[in-house]
Amino acid sequence: MTALMFTLSMAAQMPRDGRMGRREFSPEEFEKRREEFIAKQAELTPEESAKFFPLLKEMEAEQRKIGAKQRKLQNPGKDLSEEDYKIIVSNMTNMELQYKKIEQTYYTKKFPNVLSWKKIFRVRMALERYKMEALRMFAPQNYGNGRNHQRDNNKRGPQCD
Numbered sequence: 001m002t003a004l005m006f007t008l009s010m011a012a013q014m015p016r017d018g019r020m021g022r023r024e025f026s027p028e029e030f031e032k033r034r035e036e037f038i039a040k041q042a043e044l045t046p047e048e049s050a051k052f053f054p055l056l057k058e059m060e061a062e063q064r065k066i067g068a069k070q071r072k073l074q075n076p077g078k079d080l081s082e083e084d085y086k087i088i089v090s091n092m093t094n095m096e097l098q099y100k101k102i103e104q105t106y107y108t109k110k111f112p113n114v115l116s117w118k119k120i121f122r123v124r125m126a127l128e129r130y131k132m133e134a135l136r137m138f139a140p141q142n143y144g145n146g147r148n149h150q151r152d153n154n155k156r157g158p159q160c161d
């Protein structure tokens with residue numbers, strides 16, 4: 001009877017997709033939650049949201065192009081010379097600068113056309129907070145709050161289950 005109860009309780013806790021504590025990632029859900037979170041944290045009106053989020057998506061699309069180029073450089077192959085690596089590192093650094101220049105352009109020239117500086121600041125802070133929330137949301141459950149809850153039997157003291 002005890003074994004049956006244990007099995008049923010474990011089955012009830014297991015995600016339906018069988019991924020052992022990890023939620024399925026949905027880009028649409030992520031985007032929707034992110035926009036709601038940012039709008040709330042930055043106190044954006046519906047009108048401001050309607051103007052701001054397309055600009056944010058535009059900025060991120062430009063940055064993703066650079067990120068794709070950087071990822072290609074991260075797998076350079078074998079048998080490269082020091083000069084080859086020097087060029088790769090230089091190109092990666094230049095791409096990081098391009099990435100930041102895109103961000104600078106949007107934050108200093110485009111976003112101020114639709115939001116106050118106070119709200120731009122709040123958006124920026126909300127984006128950082130949401131990154132942390134998203135990491136927790138999609139991480140395995142035993143890492144959800146930044147702590148490993150697995151028991152280490154070699155250590156004494158309070159155990160977290």
